[in-house]
Amino acid sequence: MSEMTVVGKYIPSINALSKVTGQNKMLQDMKMPGMLYGKVFRSTQVHARIRKIDVSKARKLPGVRAVITAADIPPRVYCYSPDSVDEEILCSKKVRYIGDEIAAVAADSVEIAQEALKLIEVEYEPLPGTFDTVKAMESNAPLVHEDKGSNIVGELDKEFGDIEKGFAESDHIFEDYFVSSRQAHCCMETRGCIAQYAAGGSYTIWAPTQGPHNTRTQLAEALGIDKSKVRVIDTAAGGAFGQKVMLDTNVPIAAYLSKFTGRPVKLVNTREEEFFNSRTSYEFKVYLKTGVTEEGKILAKQARVILDNGAYTDQGFNMVRFAGVVFSVLYDVPNIKYQGSLVYTNNQPSTAFRGFGNQQINFAFEAHLDQIAAKLGLDPMEIRLLNANKTGYTKATKAFINTCPFKECIEETARLSGWAEKRKLYDKQDKNKRFQRGIGMAMMTHTGCSTRNGGFLAGEAFIKISEDGIVSLITPIVELGQGGTTAMTQIVAEGMGVKMEDVRIINADTEVIPFDPGAFGSRQTFIDGHAALAAALDAKKEMLSVAATMLDCKAEELDAADGIVFMKNKPDDPKVSTRDVAKYVVTQKGTLISGYGLYADETAPEGGRTKAFATYIPTYAYGCQAIEVEVDQETGKVEILKITALTDSGRTLNPLLAEGQIHGALAQGLGYAFTEEYVIDEGKVLTDSFVDYKVPRAEDMPEMVLDFIESNDLGPYGVKGIGESGLVPTQAALANAVYQATGVLIKELPVKPEKVLKGLKQRGLC
Amino acid sequence: MKHTISLKVNGESYKIDVQSETVLLDLIREKLDLTGTKDGCRSGECGACTVMMNGVPVNSCMVLAVEADGSEITTIEGLSKGDELHPLQKSFIEKGAVQCGYCTPGMILSAKALLDRNSAPTSEEVKKAIRGNICRCTGYQKIEEAIMDAASTMRGDEK
Amino acid sequence: MNRFDYLKPVDIKEACTILADKGSKAKPLAGGTDLLVRWRKGKVCPEYLVDLKGLGLEGVSVSKDGGISIGALSTLNSLLDSEYICRNYPFLTEILDDMGSVQIRNRATIGGNICNASSTSDLAPILLALGAKSKALALDGERELKLENFFLSPGKTVLAENEILADIQLPPFSKKSGAVYLKMKRNAMDLALAGVAVFLTLQDEDTCAAAKIVLGAVSPTPVIATQASDALVSAKIDEKNIEKAADLAEKAVTLVKKEVRPIDNVRASSWYRQDVIKSLTAQAIEIAYKRALQSIKK
Ligand SMILES: Cc1cc2nc3c(=O)[nH]c(=O)nc-3n(C[C@H](O)[C@H](O)[C@H](O)COP(=O)(O)OP(=O)(O)OC[C@H]3O[C@@H](n4cnc5c(N)ncnc54)[C@H](O)[C@@H]3O)c2cc1C
Numbered sequence A: 001m002s003e004m005t006v007v008g009k010y011i012p013s014i015n016a017l018s019k020v021t022g023q024n025k026m027l028q029d030m031k032m033p034g035m036l037y038g039k040v041f042r043s044t045q046v047h048a049r050i051r052k053i054d055v056s057k058a059r060k061l062p063g064v065r066a067v068i069t070a071a072d073i074p075p076r077v078y079c080y081s082p083d084s085v086d087e088e089i090l091c092s093k094k095v096r097y098i099g100d101e102i103a104a105v106a107a108d109s110v111e112i113a114q115e116a117l118k119l120i121e122v123e124y125e126p127l128p129g130t131f132d133t134v135k136a137m138e139s140n141a142p143l144v145h146e147d148k149g150s151n152i153v154g155e156l157d158k159e160f161g162d163i164e165k166g167f168a169e170s171d172h173i174f175e176d177y178f179v180s181s182r183q184a185h186c187c188m189e190t191r192g193c194i195a196q197y198a199a200g201g202s203y204t205i206w207a208p209t210q211g212p213h214n215t216r217t218q219l220a221e222a223l224g225i226d227k228s229k230v231r232v233i234d235t236a237a238g239g240a241f242g243q244k245v246m247l248d249t250n251v252p253i254a255a256y257l258s259k260f261t262g263r264p265v266k267l268v269n270t271r272e273e274e275f276f277n278s279r280t281s282y283e284f285k286v287y288l289k290t291g292v293t294e295e296g297k298i299l300a301k302q303a304r305v306i307l308d309n310g311a312y313t314d315q316g317f318n319m320v321r322f323a324g325v326v327f328s329v330l331y332d333v334p335n336i337k338y339q340g341s342l343v344y345t346n347n348q349p350s351t352a353f354r355g356f357g358n359q360q361i362n363f364a365f366e367a368h369l370d371q372i373a374a375k376l377g378l379d380p381m382e383i384r385l386l387n388a389n390k391t392g393y394t395k396a397t398k399a400f401i402n403t404c405p406f407k408e409c410i411e412e413t414a415r416l417s418g419w420a421e422k423r424k425l426y427d428k429q430d431k432n433k434r435f436q437r438g439i440g441m442a443m444m445t446h447t448g449c450s451t452r453n454g455g456f457l458a459g460e461a462f463i464k465i466s467e468d469g470i471v472s473l474i475t476p477i478v479e480l481g482q483g484g485t486t487a488m489t490q491i492v493a494e495g496m497g498v499k500m501e502d503v504r505i506i507n508a509d510t511e512v513i514p515f516d517p518g519a520f521g522s523r524q525t526f527i528d529g530h531a532a533l534a535a536a537l538d539a540k541k542e543m544l545s546v547a548a549t550m551l552d553c554k555a556e557e558l559d560a561a562d563g564i565v566f567m568k569n570k571p572d573d574p575k576v577s578t579r580d581v582a583k584y585v586v587t588q589k590g591t592l593i594s595g596y597g598l599y600a601d602e603t604a605p606e607g608g609r610t611k612a613f614a615t616y617i618p619t620y621a622y623g624c625q626a627i628e629v630e631v632d633q634e635t636g637k638v639e640i641l642k643i644t645a646l647t648d649s650g651r652t653l654n655p656l657l658a659e660g661q662i663h664g665a666l667a668q669g670l671g672y673a674f675t676e677e678y679v680i681d682e683g684k685v686l687t688d689s690f691v692d693y694k695v696p697r698a699e700d701m702p703e704m705v706l707d708f709i710e711s712n713d714l715g716p717y718g719v720k721g722i723g724e725s726g727l728v729p730t731q732a733a734l735a736n737a738v739y740q741a742t743g744v745l746i747k748e749l750p751v752k753p754e755k756v757l758k759g760l761k762q763r764g765l766c
Numbered sequence B: 001m002k003h004t005i006s007l008k009v010n011g012e013s014y015k016i017d018v019q020s021e022t023v024l025l026d027l028i029r030e031k032l033d034l035t036g037t038k039d040g041c042r043s044g045e046c047g048a049c050t051v052m053m054n055g056v057p058v059n060s061c062m063v064l065a066v067e068a069d070g071s072e073i074t075t076i077e078g079l080s081k082g083d084e085l086h087p088l089q090k091s092f093i094e095k096g097a098v099q100c101g102y103c104t105p106g107m108i109l110s111a112k113a114l115l116d117r118n119s120a121p122t123s124e125e126v127k128k129a130i131r132g133n134i135c136r137c138t139g140y141q142k143i144e145e146a147i148m149d150a151a152s153t154m155r156g157d158e159k
Numbered sequence C: 001m002n003r004f005d006y007l008k009p010v011d012i013k014e015a016c017t018i019l020a021d022k023g024s025k026a027k028p029l030a031g032g033t034d035l036l037v038r039w040r041k042g043k044v045c046p047e048y049l050v051d052l053k054g055l056g057l058e059g060v061s062v063s064k065d066g067g068i069s070i071g072a073l074s075t076l077n078s079l080l081d082s083e084y085i086c087r088n089y090p091f092l093t094e095i096l097d098d099m100g101s102v103q104i105r106n107r108a109t110i111g112g113n114i115c116n117a118s119s120t121s122d123l124a125p126i127l128l129a130l131g132a133k134s135k136a137l138a139l140d141g142e143r144e145l146k147l148e149n150f151f152l153s154p155g156k157t158v159l160a161e162n163e164i165l166a167d168i169q170l171p172p173f174s175k176k177s178g179a180v181y182l183k184m185k186r187n188a189m190d191l192a193l194a195g196v197a198v199f200l201t202l203q204d205e206d207t208c209a210a211a212k213i214v215l216g217a218v219s220p221t222p223v224i225a226t227q228a229s230d231a232l233v234s235a236k237i238d239e240k241n242i243e244k245a246a247d248l249a250e251k252a253v254t255l256v257k258k259e260v261r262p263i264d265n266v267r268a269s270s271w272y273r274q275d276v277i278k279s280l281t282a283q284a285i286e287i288a289y290k291r292a293l294q295s296i297k298k
């Protein structure tokens, strides 16, 4: 590939300037003329029938403009995913978790709205709740949704090869059980929206989302209206991490409040609401059974996972499937069985989280694998290499791995972390010493580009060029701070040969942008990047043909880079600037240049768009991490000394932003592994503030050593998505390191000192 | 009850009525429309609301507006002089310390408070100085690099 | 939101008058870092907040005997910056440096920390270990208080509604003494899960003349571990005696358990807090001992 001008370079984010000066306007910063402030009255009961709702006093409070309950809006049960219709905008008969929406207020100020909430009276008839997924599946468990007849929302059962035969042929069989707890996203900006109703029945929504079109579709579904009546304008989010893939339950409420008042209504969560109401990742209970040969070859692996859906269905079906796919694809195993259940409880509903269930199942299997290695007397690295994936079809699932840097990832991680020496050193350390060290690793595979679910694998982009040569890309890319818009700017600048500063991004507004479900599954740089590149190349072709007229040569003889058009055979001799070409087009030719790009995955297998399993992922990305720890055996306190993270980026479009993505993911992964304990007691969230829910701070972060492997895949310029994978192997790597240090394996996240100390005591080690 | 207070924000004088219960954060964001200062928790934990009050950083969610009577406040909007960015702002951009940007204003002010007192901090000192500021996006590494870089610029080190 | 009225007295007398007048309806306001959080959560609903800042209760003054009197309204950061404290009570500087965040310390006051009577206070254990005293002011006069008798239960102190805590007095720190406070926390910015303050004075290089061990965050109010402290007095500070004292400190928690409910919550369970106390105590004794030795040698 010829020398690139901006791709692969350290380039600062294009939105950073407005953010460091305080000029960047987020949802919470927006005000509109006549705007009212909404607040939601939420259930204080885990599970109860609503006997009576009295809002009369609240309605009378001066400054209150509307109070609504289920009685005021059309009855409707909806679901974000059409798989399990179970949710109401405001509860009419029953509440199913603490925080469930019962009524809402719009008032002149937040304070008045809050006062009004205090005047709302609800009489409940408490019902027994169900909180543990295993118990919830029992036949006598209280039903979260009576009409469903069971708390089991959905099940998935997949077998590849012959699992029983695989176990029969194995020399050893290992079984184990792990719990991957919930994690709160803790976006620094809490969820919120502004809704504006317009006569004629249409709504405009301003909200931070991971996909304005998704929000539009889901809001239309929730309200039971035609999509064309909804316009969503995405306000760049203050963090998303999967939380904003699905519609915020506040949005339909704000929409109705606006309809009732005729005024824009702003509805923003408090931090407390954010903790108990804005949804978390799914809790996974994971049962594993693995059959191996004496040498460590895995012949059969089986997982049974149970996901806590919470009270309403969100991304659960997709999550069960995706976790199963990555479980089945990581390691080339001939016989695989995967069973997943999604179960209702009276807990807060769960939703997507960066990693999409991968980290939950990865923690279990990668910790389990280290145990197997230990029993067989193998080095953890050895057993992984022995079962490594290779380019091509996997044995059992027939997933196609385009580019497989499995081996490189693990070997590079070992090299950068000093694996071999440290592992040996710590094996030999004096076990009587108070402080013990350990190093652990974990491997992962993740999608390098979303899934072949309906419409996920297509993207469109348009380029318009103004008379001064400014190139505007109309794209569905969403800016969450991950650098999506910067990546698009780079791709357009590189593809068209214009200067970065001449590129503008037009995004966010469903009335303007092409359809696209949004930023998740590490998909946007890949898909929308492809579309942007195609549009850039399309526009470039036109531009060069105009330049050819100007220069009196053939278009094929020309090329452009960094804003300059030149003869291919004389790249150092600038002929004309791209800006001048744009001007010439308008003033001399009386026309305009534009570009159109479409990317659609034509290789999606028949029927794969909805029903396929491992084949529904177009390309897999790999990653490996090693963590080194020191454990105080007197207190169980674990100090993380160093983390090494290798990421298969396909191609690193922008190392500055890519490193930022991995650093951030590691912080979240370490938080999940280590201090972020989300405690729910009988449906009540006890960790509802940063005092009790400990997200990492600067001092908590260890030395981070990063590297990228450029496997050069199918994305634009070879990229694979890297937005999620950085936090997948972290949990197991930490647990495995603590295991080497102490002989204690923590099987339920997080790996907190108290559990380590308990483990040490049980083993009689202190 | 209403109180009339006088204060200077980013060099501009204001005389303004506030309720006893109004916190400085709301005064700045809602009344003065200086929305660069963010609201992240309202309990002193996250630092998104950090402003400088009489030269030292405080959580504006934990200060009553009346308590700020007679004080001088600097918010993120007051850091740059026209188009001339503060070295911290420049470094935050160049070193990739900004992702979603929600923590950024508070982070920069905490960093400024550090550099005002200590022109050559160690990496440990930098970490400690931003302990009260949560960033959920960056893992802090690039923020630390940016602060070190700005410190070096402000000292006039050759690069 | 519960409404309150903010009152700003111009002098101590006015402050005392307001407090006397309003009784339980009023609450003194210092840095507000505890009070405002509790108010927002609806845990306290005062009708009046009486701001005590700017009444002259700030600053550190050195008393004749070389001890100090710290104004109750001194912010933690102002104390962190105090050269006198850093030179004469370096362990205090060390504790302050690890409390909250810079922003919090710019508001939070030492008096507020004590008056809040939280089990997780990082200052209470060390101040108790040092044998701190305080002065309380009211309209009808002032009284001297021993910090030892100050805490009644979480949020409750011996101060009457109309009283203001004026200062915290520390005795001079002897050349033969060493002190330290160790805290167990979950991450960088956290309240103590368990804390141990040890203050000891040596007779000679290896014998202890006086010792005080105070435990924080394990019970509703700080606990003076008397038996554990006594175990060190006149004893040699060696491995055996350190372990004995640490065991006794752990036992002190058991004793407390019989009288009051030990803290057991999402931050840490009570058994863990108790267990950690032992290890923290042993470590703290060692450090305090080393420090005392160092100062003797100086
Ligand atoms: C984010 C955060 C982190 C924190 N970290 C720590 C930590 O690491 N360690 C720690 O120990 N604490 C910590 N705290 C708690 C708090 O900051 C301290 O307890 C602080 O010292 C309280 O002082 P204040 O001046 O803010 O008290 P205020 O909130 O003003 O007052 C507290 C109580 O004491 C009363 N009061 C105050 N002063 C007087 C007086 N002079 N006379 C009579 N009554 C009075 C008030 O009426 C009120 O009831 C933290 C708090 C927050 C919000």
Ligand code: FES
Residues within 6 Å of the ligand: B038, B039, B040, B041, B042, B043, B044, B045, B046, B047, B048, B049, B050, B059, B060, B061, B062
């Ligand atoms: S908003 Fe003030 S510290 Fe979080």
Ligand code: FES
Residues within 6 Å of the ligand: A188, A238, A239, A481, B097, B098, B099, B100, B101, B102, B103, B104, B134, B135, B136, B137, B138
């Ligand atoms: S950049 Fe998003 S919170 Fe720091």
